[in-house]
Amino acid sequence: MKDIILEKFNEALEQTDVDQRFEDINDDQVLLESGLDSLGFAILVALLEEELDLDPFQQMKDAVYPTTFGEFVAIYEKYSL
Amino acid sequence: MLYIRLHLVNLWRFMKNTLYKSNQLIDIVKRVPLDRIFLTTKELHYTYNDIVKLSNQFKSENPSFIGRKCAVISDDRESLALYLPVFDSIFHTILLLPKDAVEYEGIFLKSAEIDYLIHLSAGLVSRIVAVSKVQVEHANESSTYILATSGTSGVPKLASYSLDTLVATAKSDINQGKNFTWGLTYDINRFAGLQVYLQSISSGSTLVIPSISATMTELITLFSRKSVNSLSGTPSFWRKLLMAPSHGALQLKRITLGGEISDQSVLSALSQRYSSAVIVHIYASTEAGVGFVVKDKKEGFPVSFLAHKPDLECQLKITNGNLWIKSTKGCSKYINGNLDIDSEGFLNTGDMVKIEGERVIFLGRQSGAINVGGNKVMPEKVESILEHHPSVAMAKVFSKTNPVLGSIVACEVVVEDSFKCLSLAAVKRDIFSFCKLHLESFEVPVLLKRVDSISINATGKKARN
Incomplete structure (x- = not known):
């Protein structure tokens, strides 16, 4: 899951014209300081839905907004089961 | 006797604090203890x-401005916040020019019959330009504000309001107001920002204004340092x-949401995180003004709001799946266009709704406009750009629900035969690069699907949901 997210993360960076690319991202990386802006995260979630046919944020009973990369990955792992 | 006197004093205080009607913003400013912080x-x-x-x-330096009409354009939010009561105290009409509508400036100035164009920068009046040859002094009534609608296509419309209408829903208890510090997240020259600004002044509160370029972390640091406890923003x-x-x-x-559809996820997340806060989502638009407020932390609004109560300031009805509103707090007129109002005085909001049980739920715009995090995107405009790309024979653009920005732009394209040998990834990359040259970033499609055909309805238009 982390690999797919990483790939789509880099794709979202490319789509928002950010030069930075990640080979790996630490779990404690703060999302808002990762180079993606709100539009970038919207793109990331849309690309992941296209790839995985999954939007965990639509399925959540209690809405959670992740603050770090680790939390973001954990949400996708939890809802892909 | 003492009881009666006390009663009268209390009544006077009550009227002063809650029933105050004012013709000018500066009168509202003068009600507040003058050592209170206005903005920071x-x-x-x-x-x-x-x-x-x-x-x-x-006023003493510019007596010739009395009763004239001005347009204001500001480099930053704080300069406009600082000078609005100043201009309101002397000019009859203030047109708040958005910075992103420079191409329409000439049309706006002419249609609103503006006398002076004022530029603000870094807390100062940087330039005043006389723009009309014949100037007429207008009667000193309640100040008039003109706002540009966030246009989806063509020239944005100009909506005119009286100050009385704009402050009608604002709380005006200045004793309570000292306990509130508002953070500004909008531009003041847009309806939502002007509402926050006027609310802060009406109750004698402090307004904290971050730099336009502040990151979210910087904004939170500033708001936290300045003890902001009331905040209004888009979902x-x-x-x-x-x-x-x-x-x-x-x-x-106090947490207020507006400007986009407030979904249950964001309402629930906010009520969990800020459990002691009052959370409301507001239905408002530049045309309709503040329509109604939903306080139960649930998306949509209760069907009971549709009940016909002639004494209400705001009445609602659903006709052909659209929400219509009749409000005493809407704009008084369009300067350069007509409002879509029916024979009963209801305004078509252009918002499509459906009833689910006891709730009215918002579905999107009748025009097909896509609201990407508060920015409106017209599908036809994006389709036209896509269809200019050599590989695209036909394109259809539509909204896709998104948990971060509410909606994003998605498209289907029919690829020209000579480009069908290319991979989807290559087609996508090329089309997106082309779109970025001609569209704002939020207008560029996020998702692209290659299809064999796009259906056309009986009137020859692309079938839209």
Whole structure:
């Protein structure tokens, strides 16, 4: 899951014209300081839905907004089961 | 006797604090204890007294402006916040020019019969230009404000309001108001921002204005340092705030959402995180003004709001799946267009709704406009750009629900035969690069699907859902 997210993360960076690319991202990386802006995260979630046919944020009973990369990955792992 | 006197004093206080009607913003400013902080930025602060002094000085230096009409364009939010009561005290009409509508400036100035164009920068009046040859002094009634609608296509419309209408829903208890500090997340020259600004002044509160370029972390740091406890923003703003690790530093008493559809996820997340805050989502638009407020932390609004109650300031009805509104707080007129009003006085909001049980739920815009985090995107405009690309024979653009920005732009394209040998990834990359040259970033499609055909309806238009 982390690999797919990483790939789509880099794709979202490319789509928002950010030069930075990640080979790996630490779990404690703060999302808002990762180079993606709100539009970038919207793109990331849309690309992941296209790839995985999954939007965990639509399925959540209690809405959670992740603050770090680790939390973001954990949400996708939890809802892909 | 003592009882009666006390009663009269209380009644006078009550009227002063809650029933105050004013013709000018500066009158509202003067009700507030003058040493109270009016606005503060990261570096500066101004008291209510500073505004009164600024107003007196400007008035004495520019007596010829009395009763005239001005348009204001500001480089930053704080300059406009500082000078609005000043201009309101002397000009009859103030047109708030958005910075992103420079191409329409000439049309706006002409249609609103503006006499002076005022530029503000870094807390100062940087330039005043006389733009009309014949100037007429207008009667001193309640100040008039003109706002540009966030246009989806063509020239944005100009909506005119009286100050009385704009402050009609604002709380005006200045004793209570000292306990509230508002953070500004919008531009003041847009309806939502002007509402926050006027609310802060009406109750004698302090307004904290971050720099336009501030990151979310910087904004939270400033709001937290300045003890902001009341905040109004779009659902997309709130989602972004909740993604910032430092959001817990804010001690919020009042949370307002508006400008986009507030979905249950963001309402639930906010009520969990800020459990003691009053959370409301507001239905408002530049045309309809503040329509109604939903306080139960649930998306949509109760069907009971549709009940016909002639004494209400705001009445609602659903006709052909669209929400129509009749409000005493809407704009008085369009300067350069007609409002879509029916024979009963209801205005077509252009918002499509459906009834689900006891709730009315918003579905999107009748026009097909896509609201990407508060920015409106017209599908036809994006389709036209896509269809200019050599590989695209036909394109259809539509909205896709998104948990971060509410909606994003998605498209289907029919690829020209000569390009069908290319991979989808290559087609996508090329089309997106082309779109970025001709569209704003939020207008560029996020998702692209290659299809064999796009259906056309009986009238020859692309079938839209």
